[in-house]
Amino acid sequence: MAAKGVGMANKGPSYGLSRQVQDKIDSKYDPDLEQILVEWISRQCGSGVGKPEPGKQGFQAWLKDGCVLGQLINSLYVVDKPVKKIQSSGMAFKQMEQISQFLTAAESYGVTKTDMFQTVDLWEGKDLAAVQRTLSALGSLAVTKDDGTYLGDPNWFFKKAQENKRDFSEDQMKAGKNVIGLQMGSNKGASQEGMSYGRPRQIL
Template identity: 70%
Template sequence: MLLTLWDAWGPGGGLDVQDAGKLIDAEVAARWSRGLFPSVTMANKGPSYGLSRDVQSKIEKKYDDELEERLVEWIVAQCGAGVGRPERGRLGFQVWLKNGVVLSELVNSLYPEGSKPVKIPKPPPTMVFKQMEQVAQFLKAAEDYGVVKTDIFQTVDLFEGKDIAAVQRTVMALGSLAVTKNDGHYRGDPSWFMKKSQEYKRDFSDSQLKEGKNVIGLQMGSNKGASQAGMTGYGRPRQIIS
C-alpha cells in the first residue's frame, strides 16, 4: 500500500510535514519507475460526443501547420539545437512542449544572464503535477514579459491537448513582443513575427497648449467656405426684375 502522509507524519511517524512530503514523493517516483503505476495523463477520459465533439473538432481545425513550422524554427533558433525538434503535426508539437521545459528555455532566452525568470529542473520533470507546474511557471513569465491575458493559454489546453492552437497563439504573441522590444535578445528572422503597434508620444509646450484653446474644434462645425455673396439684408424686400 502506498505510504500516506498520515503514516509518515501522524502518531508514531516522527516526521515533520516537509520531510513526510519528500518521503512520499520519493516512494511515488520509485514505484513509477518500476512500472507499478499505469501511464497516467490528464487526458484519461472518455471520448467526446455530440455538441462537445463538434466544439472540439472546430477547435482542432484552428491549428495552423504552417505556423507550427515557423514557431519550431524560431524556438530552435532562440534556444539552440539542444531543445530538439518535434514530429510534424499537432500531437508532435504538443508532446514537445508538454513538460514545460522547452517553453521555459524559450522565455528564459529573452532575458539577460542572471535575470532568468523560470528555474528549469535537471533532469526534466517526469511527474504529471511537476510538468504542469513547469508550464504554469512559463505562463507566469510570459505574462510578466508582456503577453496579454487574452493571448495566454490555459495549462489544460496544452496538457490535455484541448486547444493547441491557443498554445501557438501564446508563443506567437511572445515572439511578436520580442521583435517589438528589439533589446538584443531576439534570435532568428524578424520577419517571422509582426511588430506590435507602439504609442507615439507628442510633447507640447505651454504656449502651444494656450494657442490650441483659441482654435475651434471640428466637432463644433466650421466657419470656412460660407459666403453671404448675393444675399440681401434682413427686412428688405427682394427685388424682382422682369
C-alpha cells in the first residue's frame, strides 16, 4: 500500500511521476491481455507485422512507431481506410503523428474518449495499461459491429452494449420512443395499488 496514507482519494499537487506512482500504473498492465492483443493484431493485420518480444517493453517497441496501429485500424474498414499513409520512420514526430492518426480513427470508429490513451502513454511508455484499454475497447467494438472485418476469436473481447446513439436510424429512435410511450401510458393489467408511490416496488 502507499505510504503515509497517500491514497487515490488524495488528489494533491503532483510534481512529476514518482517511482511509486509509476509502479502503481505499471501494475495495471496485464500480461494475459498483452497475449490476446498481440494474437489479435497479428491475425488482423497478417504476418507482416511480426510479433513483439514478450513483456511491456516489447509491446511498446512494437507499437511505438504507429505503423502496426495504422494497419490495425485500417483492417477494420472495408473501404475508405482512415489512415491514408503508413510508413516506418525513425523520426519521433512522424511516429507520434501516426499514433495520433490511429487515435483519431479509433475515436471515429466508436472508441470513447475515456477509453482512449494519449500519444505519450505509448510513445514515452507512460501508461501502457491505457494503451491496452484502448485496444481492448477497439476489439470489443469490432466484435460487436460484426461486419465481417474482425479476424480474431470472438471470445477474446466482450461485446459492447449498443449504446452508441449514432448507430440508430431516425425510425429506430421513433420506434423506441413509441415503446417507452406504451409502457408509460398504458397500465394494462397494473392497478393503481400495484403502483404504490410510498416505497419502491419490488421488481421480481
